[in-house]
Structures are given as structure tokens and as C-alpha cells.
Amino acid sequence: MTKKNKTLGEFIIENQRAFPYSTGELSKLINAIRLAAKVVNHEVNKAGLVDVLGSSGDINAQGEDQQKLDVLANEKFIQSLTNREIVCGIASEEEDDFVAINSHDNNNQNKYVVLFDPLDGSSNIDVNVSVGTIFSIYRRVTPIGTPVTIDDFLQPGRDQVAAGYVVYGTSTMLVYTTGYGVNGFTLNPAIGTFYLSHPNMQYPENGSIYSVNEGNYVHFPEGVKKYIKYCQMEEEDRPYTSRYIGSLVSDFHRNMIKGGIFLYPESSKAMNGKLRLLYECNPIAYLAEQAGGKASDGTRAILDIKPTELHQRVPFYCGSKKMVEKAEEFIENYK
Ligand code: P6P
Secondary structure (H helix, E strand, C coil), X not given: CCCCCCEHHHHHHHHHHCCCXXXXXXXXXXXXXXXXXXXXXXXXXXXXXXXXXXXXXXXXXXXXXXXXXXXXXXXXXXHHHHHCCCEEEEEECCCCCCEECCCCCCCCCCCEEEEEEEEECHHHHHHCCCEEEEEEEEECCCCCCCCCCHHHCCCCHHHCCEEEEEEECCCEEEEEECCCCEEEEEXXXXXXXXXXXXXXXXXXXXXXEEECCHHXXXXXXXXXXXXXXXXXXXXXXXXXXXXXXXXXXXXXXXXXXXXXXXXXXCCCCCECECCEHHHHHHHHHHHHHHCCCEEECCCCEHHHCCCCCCCCECCEEEECHHHHHHHHHHHHHCC
């Protein structure tokens, strides 16, 4: 049984020992993310006090109004990853194209690329609802020492070497996996240290929470409508409880702890749904599978999808294995 109260730093070192031939770069990468998470946490927590609310006036790659904290979080993560001389390329929801990181000190020998949504759920910032950072890490596929190309970023989620999120909520947590289970660390803001609070997180195989924006119901495919009605029927262990925060990281985090399903379906308004494959669905799907859950686009496992564009969107059904399988059954039967 993993000892609680271990710090994230101790945990990383302990796991580093598990990979005797690793160069420690992945550990340095997680440490860089840890630092950026603490800086962003500080800014998010004081957002209501300092004039960082409201729009920066810029528009991001999604055509969405860019909140100042989005811009700040994006800058902090890029800065932290760049300063540590660890990655060779970065892709962000806030950047139209990927950013090549040329590290002169080690002659471009860095082998990891990082994709992230620096502040997901940012529309919730000025109403004091939890937001999050989501990150996804791959080894580059093009030769080390050459400039990164789009191919280094358009990898299937199954090839991630690590993924995780920071949830800036009632407490700030860093939850991540390197392919050996999911572990959650809670920040003690008084000393700026993350402590192992949720070792070996497991997705309950079943659950009684469903999370979907029911305001889009009329636009959903027939199978999704039928599944939502199934959740609401008074039968067996139902009706389920409806819980929807409108912040992916928060909805996912709650469902991973309590059991449940999150749905962001395609609709007549958005043929591929809203969530982005590379830096929202893939990392969340990797965590879900590592914790024993499931994530699909309604028919295919999210992690098996071969990406074609940096900011592409996919329908997203993620959570307790049996709940996702039941939703897929309805989607299949009413195609
Ligand atoms: P809607 C936040 O903007 C986000 O990208 C996810 O965090 C969240 O799950 C989803 O959009 C909410 O979208 O259309 O229900 O407001």
C-alpha cells in the first residue's frame, strides 16, 4: 500500500528508480509542470482580487474570447517547459500552431513534446467555478536533433508517455499517470508542496452520476437522447443523479472518485462535438483507462483515433466502464 503524505518530489524520485535506464527527463518534465501549476494556482486564487478577470481582448485558435488568465497560464507553462531544456516542441489550445523549442545547450537532443490546455473551463473563471490545466506528453517520432514537425504532435493517444491535469478547485490537485496507474497529489498552499493524497486512483466500474449539458438535448443524435432518458427512468438503480459543472477537469475528477459518465456528444450544432482530441480528450482518456475506466467517441476508443489536425474535435463519452458501454449500446442501436 503506497504511503500517503509522500511529496510529489519523493514520489517522482521513487518512480524514477523504477526506470533504471531512463535519463530522468520525464521526471524533470513532471517537475516543470509541478512548478507551472503552483504559479498558475497562485494567479487563479487571486483572480477575483486583481484585474486579471475579463478578456485580454485577443481571440484564440478556437475563436473563443481569451480570458487574461488563459493567456497568463499559457505563458507560465510554456516558460516553465522551455526554461527546463526538456521538450523539443509544445502545442497549446491558446496557440494557432505548434511551437518548436530549440535548446542550444544540448544541441536539440530533447525528445519529448507536450500538448496542453493551459486553463480549461476558463469561461467559469469570473463566476468562481473550478478550472483546470490538462497536459499530454509524447516522445517525438521525428529524428532527435532535427526541428519538430506536425507529425510529432499528431500521434494516437495510445502512444502518450504521460498525461494529467491540475484542478484548481476547493483544493488544488495534480493528478497524473506515466502508464503505471493514476495518482493524485494535493497542494498544501502554506508551504507550496504537493502531497500524495489519492494513491492508485480507480474508476468505479459502475456509477449513478451522468454529466451532460442537457441544454443541447434537442440537437443530440437519437441514441444519445435515448441514453439520457434511460438515465432518468425509475428502474433498477435509476434514475441517476445529474451533475454538470461545465469544466471538464472538475466533472471528470468527481466522476473518477464517485463513479459516473461524462458525455460531450456530437450534435446538429457541432458535428464533432466541442472537446479537442489532442489536449483534452486524449489525456483524460489515458487517465480514465489507466484507472480502469473507458473513453470513446461513441464507437471507437479515443486512444485509438489517429489525429489529423492539431485542434480537431471529437465526440467524447468517458467514465465508468459499464456506463460508457451502455451509452455506446444505445448509440449503436439508434444509428
Ligand atoms: P458547454 C469548457 O469551456 C469546456 O471546454 C470543458 O471544460 C467543458 O466540459 C465544456 O467546455 C463545457 O461546454 O457547451 O457545456 O458549456
